Amino acid sequence: MSExxxxxxxxxxxxxxxxxxxxxxxxxxxxxxxxLFSCNRAHVRRALATLxxxxxxxxxxxxxxxxxxxxxxxxxxxxxxxxxxEATIIRNVVRRADDADLAALRAHLTHxxxxxxxxxxxxxxxxxxxxxMLLARIGRNSVLEKYLSELTMRTSLIIGLxxxxxxxxxxxxxxxxxxxxxxxxxxxxxxxxxDHHLRHIENEIEFGSQSPRxxxxxxxxxxxxx
Amino acid sequence: MSExxxxxxxxxxxxxxxxxxxxxxxxxxxxxxxxLFSCNRAHVRRALATLxxxxxxxxxxxxxxxxxxxxxxxxxxxxxxxxxxEATIIRNVVRRADDADLAALRAHLTHxxxxxxxxxxxxxxxxxxxxxMLLARIGRNSVLEKYLSELTMRTSLIIGLxxxxxxxxxxxxxxxxxxxxxxxxxxxxxxxxxDHHLRHIENEIEFGSQSPRxxxxxxxxxxxxx
DNA sequence: TCAGTATATATTGTTAACAAAATAAACAAA
DNA sequence: TTTGTTTATTTTGTTAACAATATATACTGA
Numbered sequence: 001m002s003e004x005x006x007x008x009x010x011x012x013x014x015x016x017x018x019x020x021x022x023x024x025x026x027x028x029x030x031x032x033x034x035x036l037f038s039c040n041r042a043h044v045r046r047a048l049a050t051l052x053x054x055x056x057x058x059x060x061x062x063x064x065x066x067x068x069x070x071x072x073x074x075x076x077x078x079x080x081x082x083x084x085x086e087a088t089i090i091r092n093v094v095r096r097a098d099d100a101d102l103a104a105l106r107a108h109l110t111h112x113x114x115x116x117x118x119x120x121x122x123x124x125x126x127x128x129x130x131x132x133m134l135l136a137r138i139g140r141n142s143v144l145e146k147y148l149s150e151l152t153m154r155t156s157l158i159i160g161l162x163x164x165x166x167x168x169x170x171x172x173x174x175x176x177x178x179x180x181x182x183x184x185x186x187x188x189x190x191x192x193x194x195d196h197h198l199r200h201i202e203n204e205i206e207f208g209s210q211s212p213r214x215x216x217x218x219x220x221x222x223x224x225x226x
Numbered sequence: 227m228s229e230x231x232x233x234x235x236x237x238x239x240x241x242x243x244x245x246x247x248x249x250x251x252x253x254x255x256x257x258x259x260x261x262l263f264s265c266n267r268a269h270v271r272r273a274l275a276t277l278x279x280x281x282x283x284x285x286x287x288x289x290x291x292x293x294x295x296x297x298x299x300x301x302x303x304x305x306x307x308x309x310x311x312e313a314t315i316i317r318n319v320v321r322r323a324d325d326a327d328l329a330a331l332r333a334h335l336t337h338x339x340x341x342x343x344x345x346x347x348x349x350x351x352x353x354x355x356x357x358x359m360l361l362a363r364i365g366r367n368s369v370l371e372k373y374l375s376e377l378t379m380r381t382s383l384i385i386g387l388x389x390x391x392x393x394x395x396x397x398x399x400x401x402x403x404x405x406x407x408x409x410x411x412x413x414x415x416x417x418x419x420x421d422h423h424l425r426h427i428e429n430e431i432e433f434g435s436q437s438p439r440x441x442x443x444x445x446x447x448x449x450x451x452x
Numbered sequence: 453t454c455a456g457t458a459t460a461t462a463t464t465g466t467t468a469a470c471a472a473a474a475t476a477a478a479c480a481a482a
Numbered sequence: 483t484t485t486g487t488t489t490a491t492t493t494t495g496t497t498a499a500c501a502a503t504a505t506a507t508a509c510t511g512a
Contacts, residue, residue: 031493050275289503461506475492477491
């Protein structure tokens with residue numbers, strides 16, 4: 001069903017959300033999107049239905065589509081779900097990772113270091129999320145991988161909403177320690193580190209400090225780069 | 227966005243799948259669905275997009291929508307994901323269940339007993355799934371609840387595809403033992419029982435025995451009852 | 453009878469036009 | 483100035499018509 005057109009919209013919006021270019025509450029107008037991606041509104045509507053099913057967009061009847069704004073309760077549920085899912089993922093990783101996977105993890109760590117130098121916040125956020133998604137891929141469970149993909153995007157929204165400046169990024173050495181424990185095939189330690197890492201991120205969030213500023217859609221999405 | 231019409235279709239299809247009235251591979255024609263639910267094709271299309279996002283329906287370009295047919299690998303991923311998610315759910319349940327929740331669980335057990343007498347297989351399957359979803363609700367994590375809802379539906383597809391006759395239902399006493407451990411606030415035991423219960427179900431599946439028979443859509447969905 | 457091909461039918465994909473609702477703007481009265 | 487009302491504009495919702503593709507049927511030749 002014309003997957004390309006629709007999935008392009010979906011992918012761009014998801015990317016923009018996970019990079020925190022699109023913030024919670026932003027309206028996703030049908031006309032605006034169909035203009036941006038030069039397609040008709042039917043495609044946009046189906047894309048929005050898909051994004052709504054992913055729970056990153058809220059569809060309000062007669063009002064339109066908005067990037068969803070997770071509540072504090074929802075945020076806690078999301079983090080607990082991440083701990084549940086990533087615990088199994090890391091166990092799979094420790095058991096299944098081969099040399100190529102370990103090399104990819106090491107390569108990613110150096111990439112994260114390089115990004116950290118640049119002081120490019122969206123880029124750093126993207127890299128940080130990519131680490132968790134790399135683990136999910138190495139874990140080789142497509143179901144958990146998809147769910148984590150959704151949850152990390154919603155985590156981006158949460159951090160964008162409530163996150164303090166310092167908190168918004170995963171501490172570098174925590175990722176490094178996790179990779180070390182994987183290389184050592186230390187399952188218990190790896191699980192522990194991931195769990196603490198996630199609690200770390202959650203604890204650095206301060207609920208109550210909303211920052212609702214949003215920018216123009218055309219600037220944020222930039223469909224040309226896809 | 228006219229949630230009622232679209233969500234009605236979605237709910238009916240999901241119900242039919244979880245009851246195993248809709249089997250893997252069944253074609254969901256746009257005309258057929260719009261006739262059944264007396265709405266236009268635009269609604270059907272958006273409903274199918276949503277169902278596709280839930281991963282219970284596959285959209286094949288220029289061919290249409292089909293109830294998805296999980297592979298053996300996918301099935302194993304689904305069961306592992308269930309173990310990951312239900313482990314956390316049961317922990318929440320043991321910690322959070324109040325007297326009303328325990329009463330609801332006991333009531334459900336008697337309901338399952340009653341259903342078992344009737345020899346109505348779809349009804350028994352529905353009751354069995356309802357037990358797991360009741361746990362998810364009592365666990366009070368909306369994210370895990372939604373994911374488990376998806377996974378139990380996909381489990382229905384798997385059992386419909388590969389399940390042996392005896393295997394297709396959860397053993398009654400296993401559910402009862404789980405409730406007992408919850409009442410006793412024995413977290414470790416409850417987690418253990420749920421894990422074994424899920425492995426039990428998985429082990430009774432025989433991959434390789436496809437049964438691809440399907441019936442007419444109008445008979446299966448029966449939109450009148452909604 | 454079977455295989456291959458051409459035709460006919462049905463289904464999905466796409467677009468545009470119109471209706472209904474919500475938002476924005478203009479205006480009047482206090 | 484502020485509040486409330488009316489009008490205009492924009493945006494979402496709905497429908498139908500048409501194009502493109504796939505499936506089913508009928509036909510021809512071996």
